[in-house]
Structure formats: structure tokens, C-alpha cells
Amino acid sequence: MSIKSKILVTGGAGFIGSAVVRHILTNTSHSVVNVDALTYAGNLESIPAELHSERYVFEHADICDGVAMARLFAEHQPDAVMHLAAESHVDRSITGPGAFIQTNIVGTYTLLDAALHYWRGLDEARKAAFRFHHISTDEVYGDLEGTNDLFLETTPYAPSSPYSASKAGSDHLVRAWHRTYGLPVLITNCSNNYGPYHFPEKLIPHVILNALAGKPLPVYGNGQQIRDWLYVEDHARALFKVVTEGEVGETYNIGGHNEKQNIDVVRTLCALLEELAPDNPNSIASGREGGFASLITFVTDRPGHDARYAIDAGKIERELGWVPEETFDTGLRKTVQWYLDNESWWQRVLSGDYQLARLGEAV
Ligand code: NAD
Numbered sequence: 001m002s003i004k005s006k007i008l009v010t011g012g013a014g015f016i017g018s019a020v021v022r023h024i025l026t027n028t029s030h031s032v033v034n035v036d037a038l039t040y041a042g043n044l045e046s047i048p049a050e051l052h053s054e055r056y057v058f059e060h061a062d063i064c065d066g067v068a069m070a071r072l073f074a075e076h077q078p079d080a081v082m083h084l085a086a087e088s089h090v091d092r093s094i095t096g097p098g099a100f101i102q103t104n105i106v107g108t109y110t111l112l113d114a115a116l117h118y119w120r121g122l123d124e125a126r127k128a129a130f131r132f133h134h135i136s137t138d139e140v141y142g143d144l145e146g147t148n149d150l151f152l153e154t155t156p157y158a159p160s161s162p163y164s165a166s167k168a169g170s171d172h173l174v175r176a177w178h179r180t181y182g183l184p185v186l187i188t189n190c191s192n193n194y195g196p197y198h199f200p201e202k203l204i205p206h207v208i209l210n211a212l213a214g215k216p217l218p219v220y221g222n223g224q225q226i227r228d229w230l231y232v233e234d235h236a237r238a239l240f241k242v243v244t245e246g247e248v249g250e251t252y253n254i255g256g257h258n259e260k261q262n263i264d265v266v267r268t269l270c271a272l273l274e275e276l277a278p279d280n281p282n283s284i285a286s287g288r289e290g291g292f293a294s295l296i297t298f299v300t301d302r303p304g305h306d307a308r309y310a311i312d313a314g315k316i317e318r319e320l321g322w323v324p325e326e327t328f329d330t331g332l333r334k335t336v337q338w339y340l341d342n343e344s345w346w347q348r349v350l351s352g353d354y355q356l357a358r359l360g361e362a363v
Pocket of ligand 1: 010011012013014015016017035036037038039040041042043061062063064083084085086087088089103107135136137138167189190191192193194199
């Protein structure tokens with residue numbers, strides 16, 4: 001890819017997509033076309049106004065809309081696609097799987113179809129350089145309960161939830177479009193992300209914001225489920241490396257070597273809040289017995305809840321020289337501090353005002 005390429009990012013108003021957009025605009029000379037339907041998870045305020053320039057365009061569109069996708073490829077002539085748009089919350093996939101099948105499977109198919117049509121029309125040089133990078137999850141590999149195994153790129157798929165099954169389906173489609181039609185694809189499967197601009201329904205921001213508000217900190221089951229955590233900006237750097245340097249047709253696992261039980265994550269967050277927010281009325285320093293940790297509440301486990309995920313990220317480290325910059329301790333501290341410093345961002349999410357941005361009333 002040349003140093004001034006145009007990258008079409010789907011889902012660029014989401015948690016990881018916005019980190020990718022911020023990374024590209026801040027650290028490279030490439031341009032971004034951010035294609036996002038602005039579902040409840042999309043927030044244009046996650047791309048600060050100071051990053052807006054002639055290198056950044058937002059397109060409000062649904063990846064399931066084939067006519068819109070064809071128009072976007074024809075109009076913007078991208079050099080690469082980074083596909084992050086998805087329904088991403090496991091709990092929502094259990095209560096309403098339809099949207100997951102639609103966006104994650106039908107939407108990925110629609111995008112692949114538009115990309116293939118566009119790619120076939122490129123001249124030979126641009127055709128050879130084009131990349132379609134599909135961003136997926138380690139949850140497609142299923143549950144590692146009771147073993148010390150790590151997920152490898154060759155681990156068979158065994159998804160447990162409607163979310164992970166729909167992502168597995170999308171991965172298979174992307175591989176098939178490479179094998180059958182020659183579309184130059186790359187796939188990455190990453191572990192759980194955390195960091196700034198994370199929508200408050202997910203564990204880490206949910207715990208931080210509930211703790212600050214003195215509300216219960218819900219922990220599923222016995223809290224012993226293990227997740228392998230990666231700081232979102234490390235993920236964004238890894239994704240950029242893969243789309244610019246990865247080998248066509250390959251899959252790369254991405255992870256942070258941070259296997260933690262959920263209950264330990266919650267306890268660590270409480271300890272960080274004791275240190276960083278001692279003036280909050282729910283801290284020990286402000287006189288609450290047991291402090292933030294006294295808010296921990298065990299709740300009925302999620303159906304089909306996987307016990308353990310853990311990634312072997314050796315391939316991307318060896319072949320592309322990527323390693324995470326943050327440890328879990330440094331990343332979690334940065335994350336808590338970010339939520340303390342950016343109350344206006346999350347207050348607008350909690351109140352629903354962030355959705356006004358789609359009407360052009362903000363940003
Ligand atoms: P997110 O839910 O925060 O963001 C998803 C974005 O996609 C939102 O901006 C939403 O508006 C947009 N979107 C949803 N449906 C759309 C549609 N039909 N058309 C266009 N845009 C649409 O998700 P995230 O956590 O940023 O995850 C991004 C990608 O990374 C997903 O594909 C997810 O499966 C994958 N992933 C996430 C994690 C994680 O820990 N969050 C880990 C590994 C992989």
C-alpha cells in the first residue's frame with residue numbers, strides 16, 4: 001500500500017473501529033472513509049473534531065445495503081477495506097439474534113460482493129495492492145474450559161453464542177471469497193478489548209461507571225470466567241500492521257497475554273478507583289465500608305457462557321513484529337483515568353444525547 005492510500009473502514013464509529021480511525025488519522029498519512037450505520041453502538045463523538053480534515057469522510061450507510069455499498073466503492077475508490085461493522089454484544093445476541101445474522105453474515109456477504117465487483121474493475125497494479133481485511137474475534141474458537149491450551153490460527157471453529165456463530169459464519173464467507181474468487185483478503189481474530197471510548201454495556205466501562213455512581217457491580221455466575229484482555233490501541237496498531245504488511249489469505253490471532261478471571265478484573269478496577277477517585281462518595285477514603293468493592297454483586301450466569309478464552313499471538317509477533325505496548329496493569333490504569341477525565345463523553349452516552357450526532361446536532 002502506498003503511504004497515501006485510502007482505507008474504507010466499516011464500523012468506524014464503534015469502539016475498535018474508532019480506535020482504528022484515530023490511529024490512521026493520527027499516525028499515518030492515509031485517508032479514511034468511515035462507513036457506519038450508527039446503531040446504538042455507533043458514536044461519532046469517538047472521533048474528536050481535531051482529527052477531522054480532508055483525510056477523513058464519514059458515510060452514514062448500512063453494510064446490508066448493496067446499492068449503497070456499490071456507490072461507496074465507485075465514489076471513493078478505496079485501496080483497502082477494514083471491515084469492523086458488526087453487532088458485537090453477546091448478551092444482545094441471546095435476546096435478539098436476528099440483527100446478528102443480518103449484519104454479521106448478510107452484511108459481510110453484501111460488502112464482499114460490492115468489494116469483489118469493484119476489485120475486478122481495478123487496473124492490474126491497484127488490483128494487486130488491494131486488501132479486504134476482516135476483523136473477527138477469538139470467540140469463534142469456542143471454549144477452552146479445563147485445559148491450558150491456547151487458540152492457534154488452526155484451532156477448529158466451535159462457536160457457542162449467536163454472536164460468535166455469526167462471526168464464524170462471516171469468517172468462512174471471507175475465506176471462501178479468497179479461495180473461490182481470488183479476492184485478496186486477510187482475517188484477524190482478537191481477544192477481548194478494553195480502553196477509552198468503550199460503550200458502557202461492556203464489563204470494564206460498566207463496572208467503572210456503576211462504581212462511580214454507587215450502583216451494584218454485576219458479576220456473572222462465580223466470576224471465574226477467564227478472558228484474555230488487550231488494550232484497544234494495541235489492537236488498532238496490530239490491525240494496521242496486518243492490512244499494510246500481512247500476507248494475503250492469512251489469518252492472524254491477536255492477543256495481549258493477559259488471562260484474567262472476570263472477578264479479578266472487577267476487583268482490580270475497584271482498587272484503581274480507590275487510588276484514582278478517593279473523593280468519590282463510594283470510596284473507602286470517603287467513608288464507605290468496603291469501598292467500591294462492597295458494590296460487587298454476583299448475578300445468574302449467562303446461558304452458554306464460555307469459561308475460558310486465551311490467544312496464542314505468536315504468529316503476528318514473529319511474522320509482522322507486532323507486540324502489545326500496554327500490560328494489563330498499565331492499560332487498565334489508563335482506561336480508568338480516561339473515564340475519570342472524559343465524563344462528558346460517557347454522560348452523553350448514558351443520556352442518549354450522543355445519538356443526536358447523527359442528526360448533525362453535535363461533533
Ligand atoms: P461496536 O459494537 O462497538 O461497534 C460496531 C460498529 O458497527 C458501530 O459503530 C455500529 O454503528 C456499526 N454497525 C453495526 N451494524 C452496522 C451495519 N449494518 N452497517 C454499518 N455499520 C454497522 O463493536 P467493536 O467492539 O468495536 O467491535 C468491532 C469489530 O471487532 C466487530 O466485528 C467485533 O466482532 C470485533 N471484535 C471485537 C472485540 C471486542 O472485545 N470488542 C474483540 C475481538 C473482535
